[in-house]
Amino acid sequence: MGVAEPVHFLRETFQNFRTTGAVAPSSRFLGSAMVRAFPKRGQAPADFRVLEVGPGTGPFTKQIVKRLGGRGRLDLWEISPLFVECLQKRFKKEKVFRETTTKLHLNLGDIMQLPAKPTYDFIVSGLPFNNFTPHEVEGFLEHFRKLMKPGGHLTYFEYVAVRKIQKPFVGKARRDRIAGIEKVVDRFAKAYQVRSELVPINIPPARVRHLCFQP
Numbered sequence: 095m096g097v098a099e100p101v102h103f104l105r106e107t108f109q110n111f112r113t114t115g116a117v118a119p120s121s122r123f124l125g126s127a128m129v130r131a132f133p134k135r136g137q138a139p140a141d142f143r144v145l146e147v148g149p150g151t152g153p154f155t156k157q158i159v160k161r162l163g164g165r166g167r168l169d170l171w172e173i174s175p176l177f178v179e180c181l182q183k184r185f186k187k188e189k190v191f192r193e194t195t196t197k198l199h200l201n202l203g204d205i206m207q208l209p210a211k212p213t214y215d216f217i218v219s220g221l222p223f224n225n226f227t228p229h230e231v232e233g234f235l236e237h238f239r240k241l242m243k244p245g246g247h248l249t250y251f252e253y254v255a256v257r258k259i260q261k262p263f264v265g266k267a268r269r270d271r272i273a274g275i276e277k278v279v280d281r282f283a284k285a286y287q288v289r290s291e292l293v294p295i296n297i298p299p300a301r302v303r304h305l306c307f308q309p
């Protein structure tokens with residue numbers, strides 16, 4: 095990661111905390127965990143389709159592209175124009191992006207605009223669920239389920255214990271919102287989660303959840 099990415103990230107955090115939901119780009123340890131369930135490097139089928147939601151400055155994008163090893167196609171959906179600009183620059187500048195034969199399609203916009211057809215083998219989501227309402231979180235997870243080919247895999251992360259730490263210090267409305275998010279996340283985990291892992295080296299530490307949408 096260059097020096098520009100953390101600066102862009104902080105600027106976006108101050109301007110749009112609700113959608114950014116973090117103070118720094120994710121660590122490479124979290125990035126590795128996010129692609130752990132991918133096919134081994136270069137072994138994805140040629141028509142392998144990946145969707146990255148909320149790539150930010152691109153810490154997961156780099157790991158996804160490396161892991162695809164020139165195969166398949168990666169669609170990215172990012173709501174922040176600043177982050178899209180940052181990614182466009184990285185795609186032009188960095189060898190890993192310049193030289194890949196994986197097709198990269200970067201879209202500026204809300205992921206909910208993407209028509210919900212079963213398209214993807216793998217979805218990597220960086221969305222900050224804790225900043226949304228339970229209804230919105232449910233909407234995102236349902237949308238991902240509909241975008242998935244049968245047996246497709248979703249990986250997303252949550253900051254560890256953030257909801258538990260917040261609970262005693264916030265008002266009732268916020269506590270109810272947090273409890274509502276937990277309910278939605280637990281329901282999806284019960285139905286589809288195949289694995290979860292803790293990544294301590296990240297600001298703040300994170301838990302990665304792997305969900306498999308069996309037909």
Ligand SMILES: C[S@@+](CC[C@H](N)C(=O)[O-])C[C@H]1O[C@@H](n2cnc3c(N)ncnc32)[C@H](O)[C@@H]1O
Binds near residue numbers: 148151153220
């Ligand atoms: C917690 S940041 C994660 C950024 C990056 N993946 C990382 O780990 O450093 C959340 C990202 O989701 C993006 N985002 C939030 N809501 C979105 C939406 N509805 N559609 C697409 N991107 C969204 C934000 O702009 C931001 O880049």
